[in-house]
Amino acid sequence: MGTFSVKVMDLYRKMSKYGIHQKDNMHAQSNPELPLYNNEISKWKQEDSKFVSTNQSVKILKYFDTEAILTITGNSGVGNSFTTKHVALHMLSKGYDVLPVRKPFDILKLQIFQSKEFESLQLLRKCQMHLLISDFTISEKRLIASKYISEEVLKELSDECIQAYDCFPLLCRMSKTWEASKALTFLLNPLSVFENELKQMKSREKLNLCALLLVTIFNNNFDNGLLTDDIDISNRNTLDNILEECGETRGTSRKLIKDHLDTMIGVYLMFEENSYRFANERLFEMTFTFMAKIFLKCMIKHCVVSMLCDKFGLECLDEGRQHYHFFVPSHFENFFYERLLKETDTYNFLDIFDCKQMNDKKYRAPFLAL
Template identity: 25%
Template sequence: QISQILQTWKINNSYFVETRAAKHVLESVMNNSFVTVTASFGAGKTATLQYVALQMRDVGYDVLPITNPNDLVKYYNTNKQTLFVIDDVCGTYSINQFHLNNWGLVMERIKVLIQNKHTKIIVACRLQVYMDEKFQSLSIFKTCVCNLQGKQLCLSQTEKLSIANLYLKTEATEIMQYCDLYDCFPLICKLSNDNPKRDIIDFFKNPFSIYEYEIDKLYKRRNNGKYCVLALCVMFNNSLKEQWLTDEIDKQIRKIIKNTCEACNINRGTSRLFLLDELKTLEHTFIKKKQGVYTTIHNKIFDLLSFYFGKNMIECLIRNGDSELIMQRCLLERKDDMDSFITIVPPKYHRMYMQRLIDDWSKGILHCVFNNINMKIPEFRQRFLRYLNTLDISAQKQLALTRDVNNKDTVLLQCCQYDDTLLIQWCINHGIDVNQCNYKGMSPLYISAQEGLTKVVMLLLDNTADINKCTDDGASPLFVACQKNHKEIVKLLLDKKAVIHNGMDDAISPLLIAKKMNHTVIVRMLEENGASE
């Protein structure tokens, strides 16, 4: 499979212009163990990532594309020159807390691995993910950063002309006056090349409005089958499996397909083979197929589709959309710093949206409920809690005892990422074990200490949280508070007589980690309480 991926990259590379940014990233990888490439959508970060990986392969490196940070540890080989390649790290649209946590769990291990000069890691992430304050906790990602939109690396006019010539040939000069309208100029060139029937000037003036116009036209001209399969791509969060349109499928998938057909004004019983034929007609314009899965030709096209159908079929989307789609792409209230392709849920559908979260919760999809982008907003959490309290007591207790289907987290473990004592108190009131740990042995107290949530730490301690409960690798709440420089929490834990020597299994104590991180105030606090090396 890796050889197939690299072969695809090689084909893609035939349309790659070697820019100053690409040369800089390659040089950075040669000279550093960990390199982060960041840019907005369509600016060329994935293409640059693939170019660099192929260049490194040519000089003798094994190139391993991965998605899970645990694979870094799994496939690490001290005797081989290896380049690990990770695209869209920590989320494609907004930061994915679940993925962020996975990186956090192996971060110290990775720091050790890359001390071996044979091992290199290159990651790419969207600029809005990189700029998220939660991303700042992954310090290793900051060691060598290549921002493709920075002054030193952004595309020059000469480079833009080279890209235009590569894709558009004789039409290149016609559009150069519009080349600075969007950061995603390389993507627009590619999309324009993929749509030979377009008016090139209109396309470069407003490329995404062209796609919106095309979708509208499908519906108005009663090409409802094509319209429907685009909607299905959205409902299944840009991962529409071909077998769902050909083979036996479970009731839930069948229901989603039927509901989407109905919302698109075609018969609920429409043949799935007909839908597959319609899907195939959209290949290379909207859709591509890879290993039996249909996705959009670029993530930005999916951004547009999800926004379009969120605006035009919001009820269908809330009821039938994939849980991660609901988590990442719908806001109940407009925010100043929100992405332009976020769907704003109209007020009349707010209760329906919150009920959808409850439904996902009841199915154990806790990570999508409590990492929902709305949950970052205190006012939404208050509204959600009020809605939760309208349910009958037995339903609330059942929800409280539900654990995540993937990592077995309790609701309390999920809630401890927020500085929200009312939410934590709801968990405690409904009988959730305050000492139940996640699969890495992290307790609610440990997580809240790690996040620097003083009020939550106090509430948990007041409700019999084990102050000395350590993770599987031996780290205590005091240790992580010292590591993260959370002074108030360190003082609180010391006042509550936390064991002062509990540290990592490799004998790094709270005092040693505080000294290593140069947290001088905490060092003094620990020493005043009897800590010594």
């Protein structure tokens, strides 16, 4: 069994230790740590009022008549998290304990689930449901949309428009507070509208753009402590370099940066576990692509190494292109490799040498030649 398999099996043992069981059947004591998650589960219950039962969700619930484990995957924005939370609440009503787990989140990313290493994990592959927006009926999609947008807007959306994006449920949720004309424009062409909003930030609301760039560079997990605690010169220089890239003044108050981050909570961002994150993985992906186009050198220089290895591909590579969000042009390759080389003597060693691209000679040879 490979290292990855061992880690996941160890995770399963730890989950079992913390009381993933049905109280009525197992006659075990409830996990004393579970009350710590009551606030999060309460939020789930509030959100669940907008849940729409679909053929897919009914099928998922039926799995648990005969199976103990189900892995739910799908593209960002299609409703993976919402559906999973609904299922968890259903199991809670049946007498199960529910333990929200955010980390290690990587084990459920779609590309990892499809990897060869994952094939040996029969425990997690035994029952799988991959959610596709194409599996939802048009009437189901319209019913989901009606929970967030007005009937006026919904009537203007053709079936083709509703079918166009995997993340259609997310798009509806994002536009729920907007006036009808803005919501309709966004739903008809969401990528262009979102990119235009970021472009407007670049010219009019630079500190907002800077705040989003920070969350992006820190791989969708920007620690609030970098704005509230004492920081070293290295972190201060990183903040100043990012501020300067966005057209702001070096040395700008960290409190001011925090204020701008806070104004975007509930729109673009959420704040959990003392960190700022994008409201959804799909939002993060779209923002990452935009930022990489505009601030490529800054991102290569400052982003966390795991992002550098996992999200940036090189244009020279032929295989595995579908796994990367942005491709580094040839004239930036040396700069890219120099950053990797700089990080090899730190705790990032495994991120660098165990990444998928390192298996490709076209990627590996220039790096080792430095």
